[in-house]
Amino acid sequence: MVRAPCCEKVGLNKGQWTPEEDEILVSYIQNYGHENWRALPKEAGLLRCGKSCRLRWINYLRPGIKRGNFTKEEEDAIISLHQMLGNKWSAIAMMLPGRTDNEIKNVWNTHLKKRLNPNQILPKPKRKMQRQDNLNSIMEFSSASASESCSDFSSSCTESSNVTEGDSNNASGNDGSLESVHDHGVEEIDESFWTEILSMNGCDSPLMVADSPIEEDMSFWLRIFEAGELEGFPKI
DNA sequence: AACCGGCACAACCGCAGGGAA
DNA sequence: TTTCCCTGCGGTTGTGCCGGT
Numbered sequence: 001m002v003r004a005p006c007c008e009k010v011g012l013n014k015g016q017w018t019p020e021e022d023e024i025l026v027s028y029i030q031n032y033g034h035e036n037w038r039a040l041p042k043e044a045g046l047l048r049c050g051k052s053c054r055l056r057w058i059n060y061l062r063p064g065i066k067r068g069n070f071t072k073e074e075e076d077a078i079i080s081l082h083q084m085l086g087n088k089w090s091a092i093a094m095m096l097p098g099r100t101d102n103e104i105k106n107v108w109n110t111h112l113k114k115r116l117n118p119n120q121i122l123p124k125p126k127r128k129m130q131r132q133d134n135l136n137s138i139m140e141f142s143s144a145s146a147s148e149s150c151s152d153f154s155s156s157c158t159e160s161s162n163v164t165e166g167d168s169n170n171a172s173g174n175d176g177s178l179e180s181v182h183d184h185g186v187e188e189i190d191e192s193f194w195t196e197i198l199s200m201n202g203c204d205s206p207l208m209v210a211d212s213p214i215e216e217d218m219s220f221w222l223r224i225f226e227a228g229e230l231e232g233f234p235k236i
Numbered sequence: 237a238a239c240c241g242g243c244a245c246a247a248c249c250g251c252a253g254g255g256a257a
Numbered sequence: 258t259t260t261c262c263c264t265g266c267g268g269t270t271g272t273g274c275c276g277g278t
Contacts, residue, residue: 014247014248015272017246036263049248059246059247060246088267101266105268106246107245110245
C-alpha cells in the first residue's frame with residue numbers, strides 16, 4: 001500500500017520552532033482545538049507539517065508539561081518501568097504525569113542507560129508489538145499491584161491508563177474543544193485522578209495533590225519494585 | 237582564543253494501528 | 258473485505274551548549 005505523504009513538504013519550515021510559531025500554534029489550539037492535525041497548520045497559517053505541530057504541542061507547548069531536571073524518584077521510576085516495559089516510552093510516560101515520552105526517551109538514552117550494566121538492557125522490542133500490549137502490560141502490572149497493599153491505588157492507576165489513552169483519543173476525537181486539553185489539562189486531570197484515589201483509599205494524610213502527587217507516585221512504584229512485590233519482575 | 241568532543245534536547249522520519257469510507 | 262487517511266509511537270538525527278585541551 002502506498003502511503004500518502006504526511007504533508008506537502010515543499011515550502012514548509014523545518015527545524016527549531018520560533019516563538020512566533022509557538023504563539024500561533026498555541027493561540028489556534030486555544031481557540032479551535034486540534035481536531036485535525038493535518039489540517040491545523042494550514043488553517044492556523046503555519047508553514048509546518050501537521051505532525052510537527054502535534055509534536056511541538058505535545059512535547060513542549062501543552063499545558064501541564066513539567067520542565068526541568070528529573071528528580072531522583074522519577075529517574076528510578078523510569079529505570080524500573082523500563083525493566084518491565086522496555087522501550088515503551090509512551091507507556092512509561094503515562095506513569096509520570098507531566099513528562100513526555102520524548103523527554104523520557106532522551107533522559108534514558110543520555111544517561112539513565114549508562115547506569116545499568118549492558119546485559120541488563122532489554123533487547124529492542126519488535127515494532128510489531130501491538131500498542132494494546134502496552135496497556136495490557138500496565139493493566140497486568142496494576143492488577144498485580146492491586147493484590148497487594150495498595151489495591152485501590154493500583155486499580156486507580158489502571159483507570160489512569162485508560163484515562164490517558166482516552167485523552168489521547170479525545171485529542172483527535174470528540175468535540176474538538178480545547179477545553180478538555182487546556183482547561184482540564186494534564187495537571188488537572190491528574191489532580192482529579194489523585195483526589196479520587198485519596199477519597200477511595202480514605203487516606204487521612206493529604207498527599208499534596210495540588211503541589212506534587214508525583215513524588216508520592218514515585219515512592220509508591222519504588223516501594224513496589226524494591227520490595228520485589230511484582231511476581232515475575234526483577235527486584236531492584 | 238580557538239578548536240574539539242561529548243552531552244542534552246528538540247525535532248524529524250518512517251512505520252504500524254485503528255477507524256472510516 | 259479492502260483501501261485510504263490520520264494519529265501515535267519509537268528510533269534516529271540535527272544542533273546548540275559546555276567543558277577540556
